[in-house]
Amino acid sequence: MIKREDKRGEADSPIFGTVIFTILNLAFFILLLTFVWRSANGAAVYEEIYAKQIALAIDKAKPGTQIVINVDKGLQIADKNRQPRSEIFKIDSDKGQVAVSLSEGKGGYEMSYFNNYGIITEINNEGNLIITVK
Amino acid sequence: MTFKFNRFLKDREAGEKWLSIWWFLILVIIALAIIGAINMFFNANIDTRAYEASLLYDKTFDCVSNNYNFMNFGGENFDLITACGLNSYLFTSEEGLKYYIEVYVKDEDGNIIGDKASVGRESYKGDCEVLLGDEKIIAKNFPFCFQKSEVVNFVEPGESKIKTRQIEILIASNQKGGKV
Numbered sequence: 001m002i003k004r005e006d007k008r009g010e011a012d013s014p015i016f017g018t019v020i021f022t023i024l025n026l027a028f029f030i031l032l033l034t035f036v037w038r039s040a041n042g043a044a045v046y047e048e049i050y051a052k053q054i055a056l057a058i059d060k061a062k063p064g065t066q067i068v069i070n071v072d073k074g075l076q077i078a079d080k081n082r083q084p085r086s087e088i089f090k091i092d093s094d095k096g097q098v099a100v101s102l103s104e105g106k107g108g109y110e111m112s113y114f115n116n117y118g119i120i121t122e123i124n125n126e127g128n129l130i131i132t133v134k
Numbered sequence: 135m136t137f138k139f140n141r142f143l144k145d146r147e148a149g150e151k152w153l154s155i156w157w158f159l160i161l162v163i164i165a166l167a168i169i170g171a172i173n174m175f176f177n178a179n180i181d182t183r184a185y186e187a188s189l190l191y192d193k194t195f196d197c198v199s200n201n202y203n204f205m206n207f208g209g210e211n212f213d214l215i216t217a218c219g220l221n222s223y224l225f226t227s228e229e230g231l232k233y234y235i236e237v238y239v240k241d242e243d244g245n246i247i248g249d250k251a252s253v254g255r256e257s258y259k260g261d262c263e264v265l266l267g268d269e270k271i272i273a274k275n276f277p278f279c280f281q282k283s284e285v286v287n288f289v290e291p292g293e294s295k296i297k298t299r300q301i302e303i304l305i306a307s308n309q310k311g312g313k314v
Contacts, residue, residue: 108314
């Protein structure tokens with residue numbers, strides 16, 4: 001007579017419980033780290049950084065200056081968020097305002113510069129924003 | 135009294151269940167704390183007012199010291215916006231007012247020449263007096279204030295005597311930027 005092995009008790013074994021417990025904890029910390037990483041690389045952080053960087057660079061510049069800022073990371077975020085290149089960096093010379101928006105349909109970040117210069121911006125193929133101060 | 139082994143095992147299992155609940159409660163508390171800290175950190179404003187005020191001071195000092203005849207400083211015809219190439223919207227329009235500039239020029243004896251030249255939000259001057267006063271008050275919504283005095287030597291056309299002027303500039307900036 002073949003005896004059937006009783007497997008009912010295995011699910012309650014200490015090893016099974018420990019494995020489930022470890023997996024759940026790992027999943028929790030991975031989710032938490034993903035949240036931290038996504039927050040650190042989010043559009044809002046880069047919008048504020050670029051807007052302030054551009055405004056202060058214009059404030060420091062003298063007429064005839066050409067400023068080159070690498071915005072590669074911002075362009076990657078904008079592409080992911082389907083934001084057209086022409087809508088990312090907007091400069092209003094009359095009000096002296098720089099607006100940066102890396103997400104389509106969302107506002108972005110705005111910062112003023114106090115100089116009364118004419119400003120021309122252009123994004124080249126190497127991921128640089130070229131600001132010409134007139 | 136006899137020791138009941140089965141009862142002991144059941145109690146232990148119940149204890150472990152309670153321990154698991156407490157453990158997950160701790161995880162939730164950790165998660166909430168991290169989410170709160172991350173939101174506070176990344177939503178915090180990057181305060182560039184001090185650097186901006188120093189840039190505005192440099193620009194004002196350059197334009198006053200290089201482009202102006204100090205003998206008639208501060209007259210009605212003197213306009214800081216035009217003389218220093220500043221954006222008029224940010225210094226005159228009620229919506230855009232975020233700065234204040236005040237300039238005094240003094241002679242060798244410390245007498246003010248002409249009148250002060252000022253532009254921007256006038257109320258910031260009072261805020262700066264409080265901030266730069268002896269009490270060193272820290273106020274969150276007050277502007278950042280920067281005051282400096284520098285001496286300039288110059289020779290007037292047709293004269294050989296070196297003259298000295300002291301330029302005093304007060305800058306207030308309350309530009310924090312913002313989400314659109």
